[in-house]
Amino acid sequence: MTIWQPDPDALHRPAYISLADQFARAIADGQLHAGTQLQPQRKLAYDLGLSVQTVSRAYDELIRRGLVVGEVGRGSFVLPPPGNNATPYLTERSSELIDLSILKPISDQSHIQIMRDGLSWVAEHLGAPAALSFRPSSVLPRHRAIAAEWLRRGGIAAAPESIVITDGATSAITTAVMTAIPSGGALAAAALTHHLLIPLCKYLGIHLEPLATDHDGILPDALDHAAQRGQAHAVFMQPSAISPRTTMMSERRRLEIIDVARRHDITIIESDILNVLIQDRPAPLAALAPERVLHISGFTKTTLPGLRLAYLSAPERLTASAANRHLVTNWMATPVMVELLSHWIEDSTIDKLIEWQRTALAERHMLARQMLAGANFRGHPQSLHLWLELPEGRNEDQFVAQAMQRGVAIASGRAFRINDRYRQDAVRIALGPTHLAELRRGLQMITNLLKEEAEPLLPMI
Known part of the structure; x- marks a missing residue:
C-alpha cells in the first residue's frame, strides 16, 4: 500500500503552515485515515529538506486544529474526524487490526452455509412476483402477514397492512423519522443515541434535542421540559439494550415516558432491533402505547449480517404516511431477501x-x-x-x-x-x-x- 507523502514542491512560506495544510487536506480526503501514524519528525524533515523545527511546528499546528494527537515516546497519529458525523467504525477492515x-452479530463458518442453503431454497422456489414485479402491493401481502405473526410473538399486535418491510433498520429509522416529524420540527432523543440519527436529522432539517438520562434511560422530566419548549414533536427511543449505554429500560420508566408522550401528543419511535434476542425484556413501547409508537424490529443484528431486513409497524393514523415515505425513499425491500426471511421464520431457522x-x-x-x-x-x-x-x-x-x-x-x-x-x-x-x-x-x-x-x-x- 502506498503511504501518502507531502509534496515538497507545493510548500510555500510560512513552510510549517503550508505543510500542515497538506496534512489537513490528506486527512479530509481520506488519504490519511484515523489512527495512521505520521512519520517521525526527523525523518520527514530529512525527506522534505526542511528543518526539524519546521516539521515540529507543523505537527503542533495539526494538534492545535484537533487533527492529530502526539504521545511522548510513541509518535503522532491521526485522530477521528471532528464533528458529530464521525463514523464510529472502521470503513475498511485492516488485517493488521x-x-x-x-x-x-457473532458469526462463524456455519452462518455462511446457512445463507447458502437459504439462497438455494429461494432459487428453487422463487415465484414470478418476487422476481418480476415492480409493485409492492403484489409482492408483499403474504410476507406482511408473516411479519404480523412474528411481531405478535414479541408482544406487539400489528395489522399486516400497518407493517412496512424495509432493507434493514437504517431504512426503517429514516422512514419513521420522516413520518413522525415535519421538516423544521424537533426530535428528542437520549444525549447518547444512534450514530446515524445525528446526520439524518441534519439532512432533513430537523432539530435533534438531547435529553438527560440515568441508569434507566431517558428521564421523563427531561422529555416533559423539551415538549414544553416545543423541542419534542417526537422522541426516538432505544429502550432494550441497543442504545450506546446498553440501557434496559424498566417497564415503570416506559410507562412514565408514555404518560408524558400522551400529555403532549408526542409520537414515539421505538428502535427495538434486538427484539426477541433479549430474554425477559419488558413489554415493548408499541405494546404499551400502540396508538403513538412507530416500532422497528430488525434481523441483521440478531441473526447474521447478510439478512438486511427490518419491520416497521405504524399506528393506524400513520400507516399511509409511513408507506408513502418508504415508497419515495426506498420503493420496497428487496423481494428475494424478503422471501428468504419469511421462509426462515416459517421453518424456525430465525x-x-x-x-x-x-x-x-x-x-x-x-x-x-x-x-x-x-x-x-x-x-x-x-x-x-x-x-x-x-x-x-x-x-x-x-x-x-x-x-x-x-x-x-x-x-x-x-x-x-x-x-x-x-x-x-x-x-x-x-x-x-x-x-x-x-x-x-x-x-x-x-x-x-x-x-x-x-x-x-x-x-x-
Whole structure:
C-alpha cells in the first residue's frame, strides 16, 4: 500500500503552515485515515529538506486544529474526524487490526452455509412476483402477514397492512423519522443515541434535542421540559439494550415516558432491533402505547449480517404516511431477501439463529467481565457491545487513537453524542466482529491501555 507523502514542491512560506495544510487536506480526503501514524519528525524533515523545527511546528499546528494527537515516546497519529458525523467504525477492515469498532452479530463458518442453503431454497422456489414485479402491493401481502405473526410473538399486535418491510433498520429509522416529524420540527432523543440519527436529522432539517438520562434511560422530566419548549414533536427511543449505554429500560420508566408522550401528543419511535434476542425484556413501547409508537424490529443484528431486513409497524393514523415515505425513499425491500426471511421464520431457522447468538454472546460477556474487571463499563448479557466510561482525564478520541496504535479498533463516544451538554468520555467495544481468541487479545490491549497514565498531547521531537 502506498503511504501518502507531502509534496515538497507545493510548500510555500510560512513552510510549517503550508505543510500542515497538506496534512489537513490528506486527512479530509481520506488519504490519511484515523489512527495512521505520521512519520517521525526527523525523518520527514530529512525527506522534505526542511528543518526539524519546521516539521515540529507543523505537527503542533495539526494538534492545535484537533487533527492529530502526539504521545511522548510513541509518535503522532491521526485522530477521528471532528464533528458529530464521525463514523464510529472502521470503513475498511485492516488485517493488521483487531476490529472491535463495528456493531455486528457473532458469526462463524456455519452462518455462511446457512445463507447458502437459504439462497438455494429461494432459487428453487422463487415465484414470478418476487422476481418480476415492480409493485409492492403484489409482492408483499403474504410476507406482511408473516411479519404480523412474528411481531405478535414479541408482544406487539400489528395489522399486516400497518407493517412496512424495509432493507434493514437504517431504512426503517429514516422512514419513521420522516413520518413522525415535519421538516423544521424537533426530535428528542437520549444525549447518547444512534450514530446515524445525528446526520439524518441534519439532512432533513430537523432539530435533534438531547435529553438527560440515568441508569434507566431517558428521564421523563427531561422529555416533559423539551415538549414544553416545543423541542419534542417526537422522541426516538432505544429502550432494550441497543442504545450506546446498553440501557434496559424498566417497564415503570416506559410507562412514565408514555404518560408524558400522551400529555403532549408526542409520537414515539421505538428502535427495538434486538427484539426477541433479549430474554425477559419488558413489554415493548408499541405494546404499551400502540396508538403513538412507530416500532422497528430488525434481523441483521440478531441473526447474521447478510439478512438486511427490518419491520416497521405504524399506528393506524400513520400507516399511509409511513408507506408513502418508504415508497419515495426506498420503493420496497428487496423481494428475494424478503422471501428468504419469511421462509426462515416459517421453518424456525430465525429462532435457531437467535438462540445461537444468545449462547455465543453469553460466552463473550463472561470473557469481557473477566478481562475488564475493575473498569467502569456497562453491558447487557444479550447486548452486542460494551460501553466503557474512561477514567477522569482520559480523552475518548485520544484513547481510540492510542488503542488503534496498539492494534485494536474501538469506537469513540463522540460519534453517538448529540452535543457535549452531558459529556462523559467513553468508548464502545463491539463483541461480535471477530473470533473469540482475537477478542481476548483486543480486550487485553484495552485493559493495558486503561492502566497507563494519560499521555500529554505533545508531538515527539
